[in-house]
Amino acid sequence: MVGDETSLRAADESNREPRGGREPAIALDDVTVDFGAVRALADVSLRVEDGEFVTVIGPSGCGKTTLLRTVGGLQEPTAGTVRVAGETPERARRAGAFGFVFQHHALLPWKSALDNVVFLRRLAGKPPDRERARDLLGTLGLAGFEDARPAELSGGMAQRVAIARALHLGADVLLMDEPFGELDELTREEMGVEVRRVWRDRRKTVVFVTHSVPEAVFLADRCVVMSDAPGEVAGAFDVDLPRPRDESVYGTEPFQRQVAAVRTALHDGDGGR
Numbered sequence: 001m002v003g004d005e006t007s008l009r010a011a012d013e014s015n016r017e018p019r020g021g022r023e024p025a026i027a028l029d030d031v032t033v034d035f036g037a038v039r040a041l042a043d044v045s046l047r048v049e050d051g052e053f054v055t056v057i058g059p060s061g062c063g064k065t066t067l068l069r070t071v072g073g074l075q076e077p078t079a080g081t082v083r084v085a086g087e088t089p090e091r092a093r094r095a096g097a098f099g100f101v102f103q104h105h106a107l108l109p110w111k112s113a114l115d116n117v118v119f120l121r122r123l124a125g126k127p128p129d130r131e132r133a134r135d136l137l138g139t140l141g142l143a144g145f146e147d148a149r150p151a152e153l154s155g156g157m158a159q160r161v162a163i164a165r166a167l168h169l170g171a172d173v174l175l176m177d178e179p180f181g182e183l184d185e186l187t188r189e190e191m192g193v194e195v196r197r198v199w200r201d202r203r204k205t206v207v208f209v210t211h212s213v214p215e216a217v218f219l220a221d222r223c224v225v226m227s228d229a230p231g232e233v234a235g236a237f238d239v240d241l242p243r244p245r246d247e248s249v250y251g252t253e254p255f256q257r258q259v260a261a262v263r264t265a266l267h268d269g270d271g272g273r
């Protein structure tokens with residue numbers, strides 16, 4: 001393994017105890033997902049604790065989206081079990097446990113930023129609150145853009161609206177699938193700082209999928225490395241970087257060291273062990 005054992009530990013998934021004896025926010029046990037003859041996920045076991053920020057990194061096609069969809073109750077596992085705070089993912093989804101943020105923001109082009117944020121909550125059968133939606137947009141740096149249509153916003157701004165929309169749902173768990181994939185590097189870094197701030201202030205549980213190693217390390221409390229297809233969990237790293245974190249972390253030696261270790265694990269497909 002590359003790097004300093006004291007600042008970078010390969011986290012042992014099998015020995016993770018739930019904090020305070022509570023149900024983990026997310027628990028996957030030996031989850032396999034097949035699409036016909038294609039095995040997308042193979043025996044994935046993973047625990048995410050309440051309030052944890054977990055990133056999942058792996059090569060394209062290794063099953064990251066399938067993993068997120070399985071957690072979110074959008075995809076049935078072929079084998080194994082998934083629990084979200086002790087419930088089935090489907091029940092959790094129906095109860096509004098998840099806010100999804102995808103690579104492309106999927107905002108409604110004819111609605112303003114504010115109406116986009118409000119709309120999804122209404123669709124979920126919850127009373128929308130325009131003032132709170134306005135506050136959320138402000139928190140994400142979009143004060144003054146409430147009435148703008150998506151076409152009038154930059155990619156980063158539109159993605160912020162999508163994050164505000166997911167937060168306004170009031171979901172405890174944010175499932176984010178390469179949400180910054182279409183953004184330039186500088187904007188990605190700014191958005192990373194923003195998302196960690198929102199996560200901390202609002203005490204969410206986040207599972208964030210990416211194929212960018214620096215992004216996976218910067219964002220994570222714990223970074224889960226997946227192997228090439230069929231996706232297995234190759235290993236996990238506890239990321240020991242300052243909290244809170246800002247862009248200055250990118251230039252630091254511990255950051256570079258953790259990036260190198262995750263990169264090695266990715267290439268070896270063995271999680272660094």
Ligand SMILES: Nc1ncnc2c1ncn2[C@@H]1O[C@H](COP(=O)(O)OP(=O)(O)O)[C@@H](O)[C@H]1O
Nearest residue numbers: 035038039040059060061062063064065066067
């Ligand atoms: N709905 C589906 N039907 C058939 N095959 C699928 C479906 N979704 C994903 N796959 C396949 O499962 C594998 C993993 O895909 P995916 O989870 O999208 O990977 P990633 O998000 O890591 O790029 C790929 O081989 C992909 O073609």
Ligand SMILES: [Mg+2]
Nearest residue numbers: 064065066177
């Ligand atoms: Mg994907």
